[in-house]
Amino acid sequence: MIENANQIWLYLSDAKDGRSTEDRLRRAVHQCCETKHHIKIVGSEEQIKIARTDRGKPYLADYPQIHVSVSHSGAWCVCAVAETPVGVDIQEHVRMEGESIEEASQRFRRMAHRFFHPIEAAFVDEESYYRFFGVWAARESYVKYTGKGIDASFSEFCVIPEKKDRQPELGEMSKANIWQAEGVSFWETRYQNDYTLCVCAKTSNLFIDKMEMI
């Protein structure tokens, strides 16, 4: 068993190195179990079976106590391994070719009102560019945690607290935000200047270990 049920392990890899998502998940699980000595995996890394639910959420067929999630964007792919159900999302801050930050912000505000909860859309309106990516990554991590993916109910949940004084400062550099909403915990940070990374799990004290490259 993993020693700390609140702990999430993150494994980063080059998204363009040719490996499949399943291979990355196998590597992450094997690395976690080998180096952390928390769970014993029987057999080799290649023998770890990655299955998918009908909504596409990955899981380990032979180790139901280990939970995984995976996300890719731009140059990076990130895998999360935990003892509790987990969702992870990484999103590059991308704009259309020739689009300024101001133009992108305007477009993101429209997207927020189209796809986000009204409270989130209002939050994005105040400071659009980085907040949009923060909310987006949090929402994606949440639907990966639930395993529902983006469906008809995508606009119905809210990943930021309703009370303004408890709102996280999404998008700040060199700082991890931790907050609770929808009965789960979120951990969000900027990565390498132009990526936002967010983890969602049902723990009261979510703890992220240092990310490792795999």
Next chain:
Amino acid sequence: MEEKLFQFIQDVVGRVTGKKGLVYDTDFVKDLGLNSFDIMNIVCAFEDHFDVEIPNRDVWQLHQVKDVIDYMIKQGMTEV
């Protein structure tokens, strides 16, 4: 008609994601490596162009370029 819609899809995907070289069988996720953010950006570009709202449940049924062409014809989104 299909060729015109294909060209429109190729233009939108190229403008929004920078991805090029689409064919009718191209899978947006498996072949182009698009993620949810890219897909939603493409959906918004379609919605802006046609002034419609595409339901989320429809979006995730459209895996390949040819699925989008069929959908556009079915929904009357042919004025490109």
